[in-house]
Amino acid sequence: MDKDSQAVIGLLNHALAESGLSQAAFATALRTSAPRLSTYRSGKTKPTAQFVMRAGRIAHALGRAREYRIMTAPATATAIREASDEDWAWRMLLQGRDHLRLLLGRHDGSEAAWEAAPGPIGQAGFDTLLAVLTAHEFEAAGEDPPEWSKVEALPDPWIPEHPFLERDEIIEQTPDYLARANIFVPARDLVTA
Numbered sequence: 001m002d003k004d005s006q007a008v009i010g011l012l013n014h015a016l017a018e019s020g021l022s023q024a025a026f027a028t029a030l031r032t033s034a035p036r037l038s039t040y041r042s043g044k045t046k047p048t049a050q051f052v053m054r055a056g057r058i059a060h061a062l063g064r065a066r067e068y069r070i071m072t073a074p075a076t077a078t079a080i081r082e083a084s085d086e087d088w089a090w091r092m093l094l095q096g097r098d099h100l101r102l103l104l105g106r107h108d109g110s111e112a113a114w115e116a117a118p119g120p121i122g123q124a125g126f127d128t129l130l131a132v133l134t135a136h137e138f139e140a141a142g143e144d145p146p147e148w149s150k151v152e153a154l155p156d157p158w159i160p161e162h163p164f165l166e167r168d169e170i171i172e173q174t175p176d177y178l179a180r181a182n183i184f185v186p187a188r189d190l191v192t193a
Helices: 003-019 023-029 034-042 049-067 073-081 086-106 110-114 124-140 167-172
Strands: none
Touching: 003 023, 003 034, 003 049, 023 034, 023 049, 023 073, 049 110, 073 086, 073 124, 086 110, 086 124, 110 124
């Protein structure tokens, strides 16, 4: 194997280790499959230079986020999926969103931790909501949203139950960017203390 191919393999192996993710989770984060990433790491297939650069950038940001205990999109999706109840799932969603805001405000490239695509939460409403909130935060910061956050609207409206508001009130109080995704959550429920 030539030296350049060995160097690419070394860069990808380093990126995987730095990410702190399993090979399957890192492949998901990079929007590829685990078998494809494996062929890149073995040298059987040559990735594009863009892929190698993105892998390194995202892995570095994931490593830093883990070091500083900042939630990333993969970590947020996992926390929502593993939540013991829906209230805790909402807390994890909003905490992740707040951590994204923090990273976007740094202007140092650390927001790349949120370019890492999350695995599926397993509930279409939460999967779409995480993507839409992420895209909204990137756009609000004047940044291009990650590819994984550009999703289609849900086919049917998702209107989570609310303890105080009726269905029509929820719809009326939903921000436009959520309504366009067929998700209906009052704006005040997206505010954290």
